[in-house]
Amino acid sequence: MGREPAGPQWEAGHARTRETTRDGEFATDTDPTARWSLVVPLKPLPLAKSRLAGPAGDELRPRLALAFAQDTVAAALACPVVRDVVVVTDDPTAAVELAALGARVVPDAPGAGLNAALAHGARTVRVARPGAAVAALNADLPALRPDELARVLRAARSFPRAFLTDAAEIGTTLLTATPDAELNPAFGGPSRLRHLSSGAVEIALTGVDSVRRDVDTGNDLLAAAELGLGPYTAARYAELDGLGAPRPGAA
Numbered sequence: 001m002g003r004e005p006a007g008p009q010w011e012a013g014h015a016r017t018r019e020t021t022r023d024g025e026f027a028t029d030t031d032p033t034a035r036w037s038l039v040v041p042l043k044p045l046p047l048a049k050s051r052l053a054g055p056a057g058d059e060l061r062p063r064l065a066l067a068f069a070q071d072t073v074a075a076a077l078a079c080p081v082v083r084d085v086v087v088v089t090d091d092p093t094a095a096v097e098l099a100a101l102g103a104r105v106v107p108d109a110p111g112a113g114l115n116a117a118l119a120h121g122a123r124t125v126r127v128a129r130p131g132a133a134v135a136a137l138n139a140d141l142p143a144l145r146p147d148e149l150a151r152v153l154r155a156a157r158s159f160p161r162a163f164l165t166d167a168a169e170i171g172t173t174l175l176t177a178t179p180d181a182e183l184n185p186a187f188g189g190p191s192r193l194r195h196l197s198s199g200a201v202e203i204a205l206t207g208v209d210s211v212r213r214d215v216d217t218g219n220d221l222l223a224a225a226e227l228g229l230g231p232y233t234a235a236r237y238a239e240l241d242g243l244g245a246p247r248p249g250a251a
């Protein structure tokens, strides 16, 4: 079942996937080519999640950013249709912690921002394994559930490029490219429309809230907590009490 159109932008005539989407060129989850390599970008922690400085404070904010990335990567690695996870970051602490979970970490080259980092990560995957199916996944999904991610990635198999919009329906949390397609990432701010106009197909599944729930603000963190935080973020979230828990209206 597809989501109902949420606004005029849904009328743009672009195909949207439905839960009934048949599997595309990938046969089954056990087919090695049916599993995805995920590229997860992460800013240096001292700079990350700046919009959480208000509710979290500058001591906890980088530790929250790391916890979000740990929960994101751990859930991704537990997803049955994920083959491997490549994290693109220059942060030394995050590199150690995310490698310990099983991710491969590559430096943030060419140091030209988020989309350049994602393109670099995708190239790195395909240099090692030409024809890999690749997907970019934001590192700020602390409620991410492996089963929901699997449903999204299975739906994405039918399209050369596909994406999932964020909970606000403005940005993007996931962008995919099957083996014969380039990723061509256009993340940042209002990227939903940018990805639509680039020809990527919007995935419109219901019941995949954890994949759409990125956390930029205190209110986003409350919403993620409602869905159920992963263990790393849950531990940090408990510390928010002493620092002024995020409250409705806090940016």
Ligand SMILES: Nc1nc2c(ncn2[C@@H]2O[C@H](COP(=O)(O)OP(=O)(O)OP(=O)(O)O)[C@@H](O)[C@H]2O)c(=O)[nH]1
Pocket: 041, 042, 043, 047, 048, 049, 050, 051, 052, 088, 089, 090, 108, 112, 113, 114, 117, 138, 139, 140, 214, 216
């Ligand atoms: N490697 C890399 N990752 C980036 C870069 N810019 C953003 N990201 C990551 O891209 C994802 C989406 O970015 P945002 O949601 O804006 O996260 P953020 O930049 O930490 O948040 P703000 O400081 O509030 O803008 C997050 O996983 C970021 O860590 C970059 O220049 N290089």
Ligand SMILES: C=C(OP(=O)(O)O)C(=O)O
Pocket: 166, 170, 171, 172, 173, 186, 187, 188, 189, 190, 191, 192, 214, 216
């Ligand atoms: C990176 C994005 O947005 P934000 O910085 O708002 O999370 C995006 O949705 O493409």
